[in-house]
Amino acid sequence: MTAPLRALLGQAHTTDATRARDSRRALGTRRRIPLVLCAATAWLVFVLLHRALSGRVWWWQVPELVPPLALAAVPVVLLAAALAMARRARRAAAAVALVSLTLGGGASGLNLASLWHRAAPAPPDSIKVFSWNTWYWDQPVGGTMPPPTGTPARDVAAFYRYLHAQDADVLLLQEYVYFGADSRPIRVHDLDRLRREFPGFHIATASEMVTLSRFPIVLERGLGPRPEDSRDTPVPPGSDWPGFYTVKTLRTDLRIGNRTASFYNSHISSPVDPSAGGLDLLSLGRTQHEARQADLRALAADIQANPLPAFLAGDFNVSPAMGILRLVPGRMADATPALRSLYPATWDDRWPWWRIDWAYTTQEITVHEYRLVRSNGLSDHSGQRLVLSLSR
Template sequence: MNLPPISGAAAGTRAHRTATRLLVGVTAAWALLVALGQLLSGRWWLWLLPDLAPPPAFVAVPVLLFALACAVTRGRTRRWLLPALAVLLVAGVGRAGLHWGALVPGAGPGAAPGQALRVFSWNTLYWDTTDDPDAFHRYLRSKDADVYLLQEHLGWEDGKHKEIDRLARLRAEFPGYHLVARGELVTLSRYPVVAAPPVGPGRAPGASASWRERFEWNKVLRTDVDVAGTVVSFYNVHVPVQLDIERSWLSPGFYGVVRATDPVRKEHYAALLGDARANPHPLLISGDFNTTPAMGDLAGLREAFRDALPASSSFLPGTWGVGGLPLWRLDWTFTDEALRVHRYALVSAAACSVRNRPRPAVAAGRGRG
């Protein structure tokens, strides 16, 4: 049977309709993902997995779809699709983790005053067990910080965390500093430490608790420091990671870890937020939260305290990445209104080890910001 040939105009119309339907379908799917994220992120354990989506996508995807809609759609479809994509773009701005102020000429942070505290926060990734110990301590000393907030004072062996003790070497490398260690967390201070009250779940293990118990329960180390007559509280934080990358995502055990970790993460977040809100002292909270800007777990802290990001010059601040390229933040620094952050920088640890990602360095001063 001979079929009539399809004209170029008819073929073009069919291709246009297909492209339009595809664009509308992708937009609807993205809108559903954004809406469900607003409802479920930080509330339902399984949403920890969709929350692993790259935060910049919350801006990049609507922008790309908007450009395609301008090129492909017309008439009534365009009149409703473009405003819908604009709404999705606005909804995604706060979840993308971008520092828009860095794009404003002359709006970058100035020099910190001489009396400002210098704080260095670093997830060491298994301390010096993956590095040359001399290079590791040389790198730490090069930061010349008044306060160091260090995570992962531990090793990794046979697929498990392993207790280590490098505190004697650390004291020798930093004479005159005051040291507080609990679980995997270590805080060093040039100024006298007046208190180190346990926070939340950290109260559970007693003096006879095993290292494993101290490691699992102590994810927030609060250290109260006397800075020239004013007590300032520093919170050293390492929120547990939400998944086990060694397991296949097709295995039940993978989802079992996610489900079991979610209430633990929530418990540490609640303890930190409750203690910080009740704290009468000026305070700084910093560390590895294993939480992206798109995740609802940070909502309480972001509402109650000030993110240090406005004092940064980076448009896309990244403390986690691939192949040495930082992509987005898992590490955060917050202060209350009694502390002003003059400068917030993510400095590379490449000189120490390619496995160590950038760390936040903060210059903060007392006084209303």
């Protein structure tokens, strides 16, 4: 065989091998493309269902437990995967990922406004407010009443030092309650110590909320479900404290100078039945869902009928991914933009996962400062500290 012929045959062999290799690569690419597109489409379907069902039907409560950040992170990962694919399928997969990011990203808990929002300086007569879920007041950590042998004791002095350190004019505190070994709520009788610790403060209580204020309290009222919603709030048979289950917001109207403003201290029912003793997915039933709706409807009805400037804060037991937040009336504006955190998280305070504590104001109130205060082991919630002012 002549040298030119051998060269020609070698070139043909090389060309055939290259074509075969390119064909295998193209086949592999075609196989990968549908996987990314199918994943992006499946996630978009989930986002659409979540927007339609979350907060509206009780049987969507398990999907509602999706970590909020996933609503932004998953489409971003899918978008990156789509951009690595062949050009023809890239556009379809990328478009689907972008649509799911657009529709779901707002419920991810990301506070993009923190990148550009700059609050106005606080005036001299500003009001310092602190809201905090105390984790069963000064009950032994993670314990019951009476506490089991070996249960770590709560440092009560540290508890009050923490409250004093907030230097607040108004304190909105939740879980002013103990729990017995049978998950039965037990009233706390600590008003005498509160008066000693906060001389000159006015104090109001309702259910398991307590509000302390330097300003005179001219009205205090616990808010429970409307008659048409009362059937949705479960009260265990034989309970000696039904108000614990039916009253989940304490409204106090405070006289601040020559103005009066309403402060709402809320602890919305948990999606998990408290008798379950933990995150039991089987307890995510209709009863708790309807109780949460009743809590928020009672709150919304009072706010809508209230002509006064209003501030609302507390433990809502609602992550940014849960659609039940839409029951907060439109009159209230979320104070989140004033937070200097891109991903604010209040629970669990030791290893923060997401946010379930919130603050809202009406347009007559300006938020000058808003930050989350770690509880240093005193609670499983971070506190919320805000500096406000009333418009002139």
